[in-house]
Amino acid sequence: MKIGFFDSGIGGMTVLYHALRLLPKEDYIYYADTKHVPYGEKSKADVRKYIFEAVDFLVRQGIKALVIACNTATSVAARELREKYDFPIIGIEPAVKPAILKSQERGRRVLVFTTSLTLREEKFNNLVARLDEDHIVDGLALPGLVEFAERFEFSEAVVRPYLTARLAPYKLAEYGTVVLGCTHFPFYKDTMQTIFTPEVDIIDGGKGTAENLARTLQKTSQLQQGTGSVEYYMSGSKVQDPQLLQQYARLLERLHILDNLQAPISHK
Known part of the structure; x- marks a missing residue:
């Protein structure tokens, strides 16, 4: 079977x-x-x-x-x-627990990339509430990455401007770990690594x-x-x-x- x-x-x-x-x-x-x-x-x-x-x-x-x-x-x-x-x-589910442990050691925050529905879901919010005692976790929906992946679009020239725009409100230097909370997102690890500093861990489950x-x-x-x-x-x-x-x-x-x-x- x-x-x-x-x-x-x-x-x-x-x-x-x-x-x-x-x-x-x-x-x-x-x-x-x-x-x-x-x-x-x-x-x-x-x-x-x-x-x-x-x-x-x-x-x-x-x-x-x-x-x-x-x-x-x-x-x-x-x-x-x-x-x-x-x-x-x-x-x-998003690898929130290991991300928190990694970032706490360095005094940094955690940024979870996910979908809009997951971000609204009680299950995800309960997970974060249970683990995030120091309130260091932020969530960001990236629906555009799903659309890119379904079109087999992986070009940095296309993907990077989208990520840069979505991340503009965030102080990237504050983050020690990025969690890929959607299975489409690991296709874009290479572009993400050009946006974050080398010491930032990008993890998925x-x-x-x-x-x-x-x-x-x-x-x-x-x-x-x-x-x-x-x-x-x-x-x-x-x-x-x-x-x-x-x-x-x-x-x-x-x-x-x-x-x-x-x-x-x-x-x-």
Whole structure:
């Protein structure tokens, strides 16, 4: 059986990348709800409806576990999904706790990049309230990055002016850690690093989510020896266009470069 990955678009591939590295012999099915992307600017009720439609589709394909590779979807529906289904469901949330620990040591603030809906969500605000005793966390919605990613637009010449404008009200020297609270955002780490000083840590939860998946499958004795294949679906339709599949492969290669790793990516 396959491991299901779900996101509103291509952002979840930043988590799939780490899963392919950690579990190269598993088989995957990746569902991008491109018909409804972006989730972050829609109502909570609509997003919940889209999520359950997508997960129901993945269940019909036969999955042994689900990774909600979307911060917004995790915030909106993870609890209800776990109540409905009996297979492991792994969510992702902004890496606020490690960011606070890092920044407190240096007397700096934390800046969380996220979507508008996540920023409004009770789950996210409760997380920050529980951890941020010194009130050093600020949040900023960056919906434009989701739109850029869905257009496969990664040029610094295009992305940097957007980020510069959105960050203009902030005193960047105050921040020690930037948290990427949307799975689309790691595609832009290189441009972000040109805006912040080198000592600023830019972190996301993708690798930790993949590690959680691996631990869960091992604990439930569901690890298997597959081929490392990935099937892609766009809102229920299987992706078979060779050009689009090649674009997906290039996205994984981009993540490989950004991660500055030497080992090859397992992807078939």
